[in-house]
Amino acid sequence: MKEQVIAFELNGETVEAYTDPALSLLHLLRSRFNLLGTKEGCGRGECGACTVLVDGRAVNSCLVPAGKVQGRKVYTIEGVTAEGLSRGAKVHPLQEAFVESGAVQCGFCTPGMIMSTYALLNDNSSPSPEEVKEAISGNLCRCSGYKQIEEAILEAAQRLKAQDWQDRNTGKT
């Protein structure tokens, strides 16, 4: 395996990794950066547990070769949490809404769900229930049954608007 240096922005910080570019972004995040919030479910783009944002768009990090993120902006669940902390909250309002709506059971799908939601709410601050379903259609949950997740997302949209939550540091162009 030939390794190469890959430089990118990770949760707002410029980072470099010396790695096999065929390593998936998922494994790069988990093994090199110790960011364990991003989960590996199916490993083949079918479950959405590994969802992160690349240049502001939700992608399956298990399908993205590390070489592809050269020069890009990658945003993970840890970035979302840090955003909450930086505002003096315990977590991001999105995470709070998930917890309070009972949208988390085993929790394995939750980071991916939240990243898909985050991308949705960046584009559309007042999504309809249909738009919410569409946005999380690439994320599987095997315990909650989706209803509470959909409610959490609609609730989160309300809270973000009420709090005028901005500074979305995702680099979407």
Add this chain to the structure above:
Amino acid sequence: MSYTVVSNLDQAVEALAKSAGKARVVAGATDLFLGNLPSELVDISTVPDLLGINRDPDCLSVGAGVTHAGAAASPVIRLKAEALAEACREVGSPQVRNISTLGGNVVNAAPAADAAVALVALGAKAVLLDLSGGHREVAVEDLYANYNLSVVDSSSEILLRFLLAPAVRGEGSAFLRFAPREALSLPLVNAAARVRLKGNTIEAIRAVIAPVSPAPTRLNETEKLLLGSKPGQDTWRRVEYTAAAEVDVRGSMLRCSAEYRHHLVGVLARRVIRKALERALDSKEGGDGR
């Protein structure tokens, strides 16, 4: 493995030439880990020449690097190539559509790739660039060598864009698929059609079904049945029968039994042609700028 993200076509051609056949072109790369990894990859997904959606009066040009999400959201594609917008909305999941490209959907050569099915129904041609700078245009349905094998050699050719005739007044197109779930699900059958009317008579039609052979497949007999006709209530049963009878379907463990697929071919062919026809009729009434 080496992975090179190129920022223009000259760099892409140079990287491919230098590798002497070892490097492969990659764009969205969403299927990369599902197969054997090549030793060198040239990532063309950010080359600006491949990202345009341009409309002339006679020709709609859609870059091969346009993502499925980008195509589905494009106002021009939604208006002038509606089947393509509909098909792109159905590929994979939002996460996959955000990164997977139209060019990849075709060169990956899966037999029921949604966007490819729509492109064939719309009569799209692919424009290919070779390493000596030469261009060739090939109809999308002629790009399939076998199941999951394209005639495009991605070590020495780059698919640049698709060219198709934009919808005119009196013309409509549509795409439909049938799958066990609404997202993240392989289609059991998918279908697309393009219909042009003169008065109430069908003046031109392309109807396509997949997966029944390596490439999205034209329903020649069904098209013949409808061409020059004025469809009425009694037409649709014959369309369903003719479409189902003219293709040879196989059952597959991955999708469904041959019997079920045979039934679906007829039903989807009828529904998609009818939908395209309804849109053609609506467009004659105007109001949408066609």
